[in-house]
Structures are given as structure tokens and as C-alpha cells.
Amino acid sequence: MPQLSRRYIQMAFFNLIWGLTFGALLLYHKGVPLTPLLWRLLPLHIELMLVGWLLQFIMGIGFWIFPRFWRSRGNDTPVRWAFWLLNIGVWLAGLSGVFALPAAIFLAGRIFELASGALFVLYAWRRIKPPGTGEWGKKRGERATSGS
Amino acid sequence: MPILTRLFIKTSFIYLIVALLIGAALVARSVLPLPPWLAGLSPVYFHLLMVGWVTQLIFGVAYWMLPKYSQKQPHGFDGVWWASFWLLNAGVLLRMFAEPMRAAHTGALWGWAVAASAVLQWLAGLAFVFNAWLRTKER
Numbered sequence: 443m444p445q446l447s448r449r450y451i452q453m454a455f456f457n458l459i460w461g462l463t464f465g466a467l468l469l470y471h472k473g474v475p476l477t478p479l480l481w482r483l484l485p486l487h488i489e490l491m492l493v494g495w496l497l498q499f500i501m502g503i504g505f506w507i508f509p510r511f512w513r514s515r516g517n518d519t520p521v522r523w524a525f526w527l528l529n530i531g532v533w534l535a536g537l538s539g540v541f542a543l544p545a546a547i548f549l550a551g552r553i554f555e556l557a558s559g560a561l562f563v564l565y566a567w568r569r570i571k572p573p574g575t576g577e578w579g580k581k582r583g584e585r586a587t588s589g590s
Numbered sequence: 591m592p593i594l595t596r597l598f599i600k601t602s603f604i605y606l607i608v609a610l611l612i613g614a615a616l617v618a619r620s621v622l623p624l625p626p627w628l629a630g631l632s633p634v635y636f637h638l639l640m641v642g643w644v645t646q647l648i649f650g651v652a653y654w655m656l657p658k659y660s661q662k663q664p665h666g667f668d669g670v671w672w673a674s675f676w677l678l679n680a681g682v683l684l685r686m687f688a689e690p691m692r693a694a695h696t697g698a699l700w701g702w703a704v705a706a707s708a709v710l711q712w713l714a715g716l717a718f719v720f721n722a723w724l725r726t727k728e729r
Contacts, residue, residue: 443657443728451726455719466712469685473692473704496644 443506446518446525450502453529457494461487485539493555494532501528501562508569511576516568520561527558591654594671598650601679605642608686609635630693634686641711642682649674649718656725666721674717681710 443451464487471480505521535551537543568577612635619628659666688703 443726445728448726448728452723455723455726458715459719462712462715466708469708469711470705472689473701473706473708474698491640496640496648499648 444515446521447502447506450498450505450525453525454495454499454502457490457498457529457532461490461495465491482540482542486536489532489536489539489551493528494536497559498528504562504566508566509571509573510569516565516577518565520565524558524561524565527554527561531555531558592665594665594668594675595650595654598646598653598675601675602643602646602650605638605646605682609638609643612638627690627694630690634689637685638682641678646678646682649678652718652722652725656722657727657729659721659725666724670717670721674714674721677710677717678714681707681712681714684710 464483467476467480468483468487470476501521501524505515505518531551531554533551534554535548538545538548538551612631615624615628616632616635618624653665653671658664665671684703684707688700688707692700692704
């Protein structure tokens with residue numbers, strides 16, 4: 443498993459723990475009331491579970507197991523950026539709900555998430571390909587020819 | 591495919607069907623004379639899909655596909671994996687019944703059942719992350 447996948451997956455686990463903890467507190471409070479302030483955690487719980495956990499875990503696994511260009515995963519710079527954008531976006535959007543921050547901050551979080559998703563798709567698109575092809579759909583022989 | 595993976599995945603399929611049935615029943619309320627307590631199933635519907643199906647499916651596939659923990663213990667700590675399976679399903683099942691009952695009845699019993707379901711699912715998540723984290727490595 444490549445280092446970048448491990449980073450995605452471990453951050454997904456981190457978000458899962460927090461998302462589950464907030465969700466468990468909310469559910470506990472539904473059964474045995476603790477404090478109504480807990481309802482403020484709902485947007486953060488949703489953001490962490492849907493984007494911070496599920497989406498991020500899938501992106502990490504996708505980077506690991508999608509078909510490679512022979513042995514290489516190509517230029518992974520967009521995926522490195524996507525990691526930071528996703529996690530800043532998740533916590534920005536989630537915390538803006540908890541602390542009732544201005545809508546612009548919530549929007550910024552969602553734009554970060556969008557940028558992250560777009561970068562990941564831009565990168566991963568070329569790895570959804572038939573076997574035995576490299577970047578831009580070139581066959582192994584074509585690559586050698588173009589290099590000579 | 592190991593037995594625990596098959597259990598996770600087949601159980602997740604059952605939750606998927608139950609969730610879709612509840613989803614259909616929630617919409618059918620507008621055209622059929624169904625009991626009003628069905629409206630209380632809305633959060634149950636969503637969580638059966640997200641926890642009972644998607645999360646459980648991921649747990650099962652992770653147990654199977656993540657890099658080996660060691661040659662002697664390829665899946666990590668099996669007891670903890672089994673605990674995550676039972677805790678998750680006890681929690682989801684308990685919630686499925688307790689949350690609508692809590693909404694429909696007064697009294698503390700169903701409230702405590704809802705709280706217990708929260709603790710069970712939380713422990714299941716901790717058990718999963720403990721094992722899966724150890725297996726998130728190069729090979």
C-alpha cells in the first residue's frame with residue numbers, strides 16, 4: 443500500500459473515530475438527555491462521516507488499487523493537494539455549523555471539498571483504463587516508439 | 591474470502607434490503623393508510639444505509655483486503671474483529687427497534703436502550719479502527 447494511501451486511510455480512521463463519537467453522543471442524548479447543546483454537533487457528525495470517513499477511505503483505497511501505468515501511479519501531485527483540501531474542507535464546513543460561524547466559512551469548506559474531489563477525479567480518470575496501457579491510453583510498444 | 595468477511599458482507603446486504611423497504615414505506619405513507627409511527631423511522635432508514643450497509647461492507651472488505659498484520663496473525667487480532675462485528679450489529683439492531691419505540695412511548699426503558707445502542711456502535715468503531723490501523727502499512 444503506497445504511503446499516500448496510508449495517509450488517506452489513517453486520516454479517514456481519525457475522522458471516523460470523531461464522527462462516531464459525536465454521533466454516539468447525539469444518539470445517547472436522544473435516549474437519555476444530557477444537554478441540548480449537543481445538537482450543535484450534528485453538522486460536524488454528518489460532514490465527518492460522509493466526507494471525512496467514507497469519501498476519504500474510498501479515495502485512499504482507489505489510489506492504491508486502481509490499475510497502474512505499468513509500475514507507476516503517475517504524477518500524484520493532484521492527490522497530495524486533494525488530501526489537504528479535503529481535510530481542511532471537512533473540518534471548516536463541520537466546525538462552522540458547530541460554532542454558527544458566518545456562511546462564507548461554511549461555503550469555503552464546501553469549495554475546498556469540491557476542489558479536492560475535482561483534483562482526485564482529474565487524476566484518477568486516466569487510471570480507469572484497460573489492462574496493458576499507460577498514461578493517455580498508450581500501449582507499451584507505442585511508448586518505446588515515441589521515445590526513439 | 592474469509593468467514594468474517596462473508597458474515598459482514600451478507601449481513602450488510604440484509605440491512606440494505608431492510609433499509610430500502612423502510613425507505614419505500616416512508617414514501618408509501620403519503621398514498622397508503624399506514625400507521626403514523628412509521629414517520630419515526632426516518633433516522634433509522636438513513637443509519638441502516640450508512641452504518642448497517644455501507645460501513646459494515648467496508649469493515650468486511652477491510653478485514654479481507656488490507657495488508658497482513660503478520661504471518662502468524664494475518665488479520666490482526668481476530669477476537670477484536672469478531673467483537674466489532676457483534677457490537678456493530680447489536681448496536682444497529684437495538685437502535686432499529688429502540689429509537690421508534692422511544693419516540694412512541696414514555697418511560698425510561700427505551701431511552702436507555704437507545705443510549706446503549708449508541709455505546710455499542712461506538713465500541714464497534716473503536717475495535718475496527720484498532721485492528722485496521724495496525725494493518726494500514728506498506729505490505
